[in-house]
Amino acid sequence: MDISRTEPGGHPAEAAATGPSAQPPARTGRSGRTGRAGGPGRPRTQRSRQRLAAFGFLAPALAYLAVFFGYPLVQNISMGFRDYTVASFYTGAAPFTGLRNYTEVLGDPVFVKALVNTAVFTAGSLVFQFGIGLALAVYFNGRFLGSALLRSLLLLPWLLPLVVSGAVWRWMLDQDHGVVNTALRALHLAGGSAGVPWLTSPSWALPAVILANVWIGIPFNLVLLHGGLRAIPDVLYEAAELDGAGPWQRFRHVTWPLLRPVSGVVLMLGLVYTVKVFDVIMVVTRGGPANASQTLTTWSYQLSFQQFQFGQGAAVGNLLILITTGFGLLYLRSARAGLAEAAS
Amino acid sequence: MTLLTSAGRSRARTAGAVVITAVLLFPLYWMVNASFQPSGALLKASPDWFPVHGTLAGYREAFSGQTGHLLTSLVVALGTVVVSLAIALPAAYALAQLRVPGNLLVVFVFLTVQMIPGIVMADALYTVFSRLGMIDSYPGLILADSTATVPFAVLVLRAFMVSLPRELSEAARVDGAGYWRVFRSVVVPLSRNAVVTAGLFSFLFAWADFLFAVTMTTGQTIEPITVGIYRFVGNQTADWNGIMATAVLASVPAAVLLVIAQRYVVAGVTGGALKD
Numbered sequence: 307m308d309i310s311r312t313e314p315g316g317h318p319a320e321a322a323a324t325g326p327s328a329q330p331p332a333r334t335g336r337s338g339r340t341g342r343a344g345g346p347g348r349p350r351t352q353r354s355r356q357r358l359a360a361f362g363f364l365a366p367a368l369a370y371l372a373v374f375f376g377y378p379l380v381q382n383i384s385m386g387f388r389d390y391t392v393a394s395f396y397t398g399a400a401p402f403t404g405l406r407n408y409t410e411v412l413g414d415p416v417f418v419k420a421l422v423n424t425a426v427f428t429a430g431s432l433v434f435q436f437g438i439g440l441a442l443a444v445y446f447n448g449r450f451l452g453s454a455l456l457r458s459l460l461l462l463p464w465l466l467p468l469v470v471s472g473a474v475w476r477w478m479l480d481q482d483h484g485v486v487n488t489a490l491r492a493l494h495l496a497g498g499s500a501g502v503p504w505l506t507s508p509s510w511a512l513p514a515v516i517l518a519n520v521w522i523g524i525p526f527n528l529v530l531l532h533g534g535l536r537a538i539p540d541v542l543y544e545a546a547e548l549d550g551a552g553p554w555q556r557f558r559h560v561t562w563p564l565l566r567p568v569s570g571v572v573l574m575l576g577l578v579y580t581v582k583v584f585d586v587i588m589v590v591t592r593g594g595p596a597n598a599s600q601t602l603t604t605w606s607y608q609l610s611f612q613q614f615q616f617g618q619g620a621a622v623g624n625l626l627i628l629i630t631t632g633f634g635l636l637y638l639r640s641a642r643a644g645l646a647e648a649a650s
Numbered sequence: 651m652t653l654l655t656s657a658g659r660s661r662a663r664t665a666g667a668v669v670i671t672a673v674l675l676f677p678l679y680w681m682v683n684a685s686f687q688p689s690g691a692l693l694k695a696s697p698d699w700f701p702v703h704g705t706l707a708g709y710r711e712a713f714s715g716q717t718g719h720l721l722t723s724l725v726v727a728l729g730t731v732v733v734s735l736a737i738a739l740p741a742a743y744a745l746a747q748l749r750v751p752g753n754l755l756v757v758f759v760f761l762t763v764q765m766i767p768g769i770v771m772a773d774a775l776y777t778v779f780s781r782l783g784m785i786d787s788y789p790g791l792i793l794a795d796s797t798a799t800v801p802f803a804v805l806v807l808r809a810f811m812v813s814l815p816r817e818l819s820e821a822a823r824v825d826g827a828g829y830w831r832v833f834r835s836v837v838v839p840l841s842r843n844a845v846v847t848a849g850l851f852s853f854l855f856a857w858a859d860f861l862f863a864v865t866m867t868t869g870q871t872i873e874p875i876t877v878g879i880y881r882f883v884g885n886q887t888a889d890w891n892g893i894m895a896t897a898v899l900a901s902v903p904a905a906v907l908l909v910i911a912q913r914y915v916v917a918g919v920t921g922g923a924l925k926d
Contacts, residue, residue: 356748357750359829360750361750362829363741363829364740364741366737366741367740367756368756370737371763374793374796374800375797377778378771378778379770381777382773390777395780445663445667448663450664451660452664453663460675461908462904463678465905465907467858467875467876469858469860469876470858470900473883473893474678474681474894476883477681477893478677483694483890521677524674584769589860606769606770606773607861610769611776616776620773627770630766631765634765
């Protein structure tokens with residue numbers, strides 16, 4: 307498909323430029339400036355001009371990367387080693403304190419709690435949103451009336467602002483007036499008339515935010531996994547059916563193995579995004595009660611923007627970067643094949 | 651006979667799918683339901699499943715209290731779209747169509763920076779912006795939001811432009827068009843679908859953004875709708891009728907997007923997430 311790869315130097319433009327008779331006069335004039343007109347030097351001029359143009363088009367983006375990602379990253383790493391507080395904004399002074407932010411953060415009992423919560427929140431969210439997403443993808447992969455319409459309706463929760471979803475779940479999980487407890491009471495599952503204290507009890511807050519986050523994550527899993535299912539040729543299912551394979555065997559031996567690459571990417575993306583979830587937890591429980599649903603992200607926010615310990619907030623943020631980078635590298639390894647293909 | 655049973659099976663499947671959809675979309679229904687019910691009805695022991703004694707008080711309250719926040723979000727979202735496309739379009743063109751060494755590295759960097767947790771960006775940008783007096787300002791919030799949308803836009807646009815036949819721009823080059831002209835008159839018009847996708851998602855992200863909104867503003871001068879809802883929910887005497895009406899209003903862009911741009915959504919996101 308791509309000429310430049312199969313025949314190096316075989317671009318129509320380059321062919322036109324190397325053939326002396328085909329050169330428009332303007333081209334001769336322009337390349338004359340480089341002093342290497344005609345002959346084998348020609349494509350190189352073409353290439354260096356293209357390189358210059360590419361740099362021109364990339365320049366704003368490169369400057370943007372440096373200013374809005376490079377500088378903040380350096381700033382955040384530096385802040386992690388400094389006593390950066392509200393006073394620092396006025397005096398400009400943020401004394402270097404070495405590893406003190408890190409020792410304080412790591413020694414804080416909230417750290418262990420936030421770390422465990424982050425792990426439970428991430429694992430719980432991934433297991434349920436992937437499992438439900440996969441089941442729905444398989445269900446909606448069958449051909450039936452309204453399948454496409456209903457599937458696109460299911461996207462709606464994904465497109466809503468997370469704050470909206472969080473607010474709705476907070477309302478639904480209200481202990482006295484929430485519809486979740488109403489339903490549980492009707493089914494005699496709520497443990498008496500008091501209902502489940504979803505948002506006020508330390509043992510229920512984390513399950514509550516996981517529940518809300520799973521609901522938000524289902525459409526993403528559904529969409530990507532459905533795309534993966536569509537790529538599996540029908541012939542394989544027909545062959546398996548001829549061999550007498552039932553629905554479960556077809557899933558186990560055709561769908562599951564062939565879906566593995568997509569599943570891997572979906573889980574990795576889900577992981578990288580779930581580790582840093584902020585909005586949902588902030589709106590539903592604000593990390594409470596008593597840090598029961600505090601994760602590294604919300605704790606970093608609390609340290610920086612509520613306790614104004616920017617140095618400590620940055621230290622937690624940097625730990626978070628380490629975690630996401632670790633998982634990110636795994637993701638890139640799994641996506642490398644796709645990347646090489648897209649870049650060719 | 652077989653036709654009949656397969657038709658029956660299809661109908662059963664549709665029924666099942668309707669039930670599944672209803673269950674999963676129930677929270678949205680519950681939001682709309684609450685937005686039309688008087689506050690007193692929301693605190694009864696058994697809830698009203700339909701807003702039979704409906705009221706528009708919540709919407710009146712939302713409009714009177716939140717219109718400013720909605721406008722703020724609109725300005726920020728539109729600004730983010732402009733900034734994102736202005737930076738991402740030329741970059742995507744260079745990365746997709748101008749084959750030069752180092753391109754892959756730049757793509758890799760854009761892919762990687764998407765993984766930096768937002769809280770880290772907020773932490774660092776806050777210190778920078780406060781020094782520059784950009785807290786509580788539109789440019790500050792727009793630029794902060796763009797850190798999430800620029801990489802996404804670059805990857806989506808590039809993935810699309812890679813698939814544009816290079817013969818088209820080569821032909822324009824042979825005809826004497828400069829690179830800028832090729833970009834403006836050939837590549838961008840041909841990439842319209844991808845531009846719409848990148849623009850819509852940038853808009854939607856900036857509209858829904860909460861983290862930058864809550865960190866880069868103090869609520870004194872500008873406050874986007876997400877922060878408006880957050881503060882609204884935080885009040886002890888929670889007025890769920892008004893909150894849910896505000897939530898419905900804040901969801902309008904998503905609903906509109908789903909209707910008008912449905913086909914771009916899946917292609918755009920999977921393009922950005924999987925192809926690169």
